[in-house]
Each structure stands twice: as C-alpha cells, then as structure tokens.
Amino acid sequence: MIRHAFRMLAIICCVCGQPAYSSYESQAVTPPLSFSQFCIQYPDDCQRQDDRRIRDFRSSIQRWRELAQINSTVNFGIAPSDPPASRRDLEWQIFPERGNCGDYAVTKRHLLLRSGWPSSALLLAEVVIRATGEHHLVLLVREGKAVLVLDNLSPVVTPLVDTLDRYVIVRAESGTDPQHWTREIAAF
Numbered sequence: 001m002i003r004h005a006f007r008m009l010a011i012i013c014c015v016c017g018q019p020a021y022s023s024y025e026s027q028a029v030t031p032p033l034s035f036s037q038f039c040i041q042y043p044d045d046c047q048r049q050d051d052r053r054i055r056d057f058r059s060s061i062q063r064w065r066e067l068a069q070i071n072s073t074v075n076f077g078i079a080p081s082d083p084p085a086s087r088r089d090l091e092w093q094i095f096p097e098r099g100n101c102g103d104y105a106v107t108k109r110h111l112l113l114r115s116g117w118p119s120s121a122l123l124l125a126e127v128v129i130r131a132t133g134e135h136h137l138v139l140l141v142r143e144g145k146a147v148l149v150l151d152n153l154s155p156v157v158t159p160l161v162d163t164l165d166r167y168v169i170v171r172a173e174s175g176t177d178p179q180h181w182t183r184e185i186a187a188f
C-alpha cells in the first residue's frame with residue numbers, strides 16, 4: 001500500500017512538475033482573438049512575405065541598427081495607454097496615437113515588413129510577465145541564429161535568452177505561416 005502511494009506521488013510530481021507542453025513538440029494553438037481581428041483590418045500584414053532585403057549591401061550591423069531604430073521610434077511614437085473599456089484589448093492598430101503592447105508589437109512588425117524583412121523572421125508572441133502574471137505581446141525577430149525581443153517595456157532590443165527570467169512564452173506565430181500560432185519553442 002505504501003509502495004503504491006509512493007508510485008502515485010512520483011507520477012503526480014512528474015506530471016505536475018512538467019510544463020503543459022514540450023519544447024520539442026509542435027503544438028498548434030488558436031491565435032489570439034485580437035490577431036484574428038487585426039488580420040481582417042490589415043490583411044497584408046497577415047500574409048506570408050518573402051525576404052526583400054538586399055543582402056549584399058546590408059551588413060548585420062545595419063540590420064541591428066534598423067531593429068534598434070524601429071524599436072525606439074515605435075516605443076516613443078505611441079503614448080502608452082490602457083485601451084478604453086469598449087475597445088478592450090481586442091483591437092490592435094498600426095501606429096495609433098495611444099496604445100497598448102499589441103499596438104506596439106504590430107506596428108514594429110509592420111515597419112519591418114515594409115523594410116523588406118520576411119514574415120518568417122517576425123513573430124508576434126504572447127508572453128506572461130512572471131512578476132505580475134499579466135499577458136503581454138512582444139515581437140520576436142529571428143536574425144541569423146539569434147532570436148531578439150522588441151518590447152515596448154524595454155528601450156533596447158534584447159536577446160530572447162535574456163528575457164526568459166521575466167517572461168513565459170504562451171504562444172507565438174509560426175515561422176512558416178503567419179496565420180498559424182504554436183507553442184513550439186524549438187522553432188525559435
């Protein structure tokens with residue numbers, strides 16, 4: 001009887017101690033409702049777009065500068081605001097006068113897409129802020145082997161690994177199709 005109880009306790013510890021998903025298994029999830037509504041309003045931003053950057057003339061330093069400039073421009077160009085009760089968090093807009101994290105993230109993604117970056121490198125990601133439990137939207141940018149975070153809560157572009165102590169990734173756009181969202185951390 002005691003042996004059976006210890007086995008059950010061990011199974012419970014193993015099951016409850018593991019994340020709800022494996023970082024190595026692809027698990028499609030429903031995109032946020034805000035994303036679906038955004039795609040109705042801005043359909044071009046939700047389509048797959050190929051890389052239109054001129055690789056021969058743009059060094060990695062120039063790409064880093066472009067990321068930093070866009071991050072800074074958007075962070076200072078949109079006044080932070082909680083959405084009005086009627087709007088809630090359901091409408092993401094490109095470059096509103098006042099906005100929330102979703103507005104910042106889609107505006108940065110929009111500007112980078114217009115600069116020629118491929119959609120496969122620009123992934124919207126819903127995270128949970130560990131300190132508060134609040135859901136938050138950021139833009140993940142894949143540049144070479146690096147994954148960078150563009151966030152309205154940070155004035156600098158930060159490597160993803162340096163943010164994992166602050167954030168838990170809930171879901172993100174798939175790198176293969178902007179319409180699909182996943183929990184697949186390995187894709188980053």
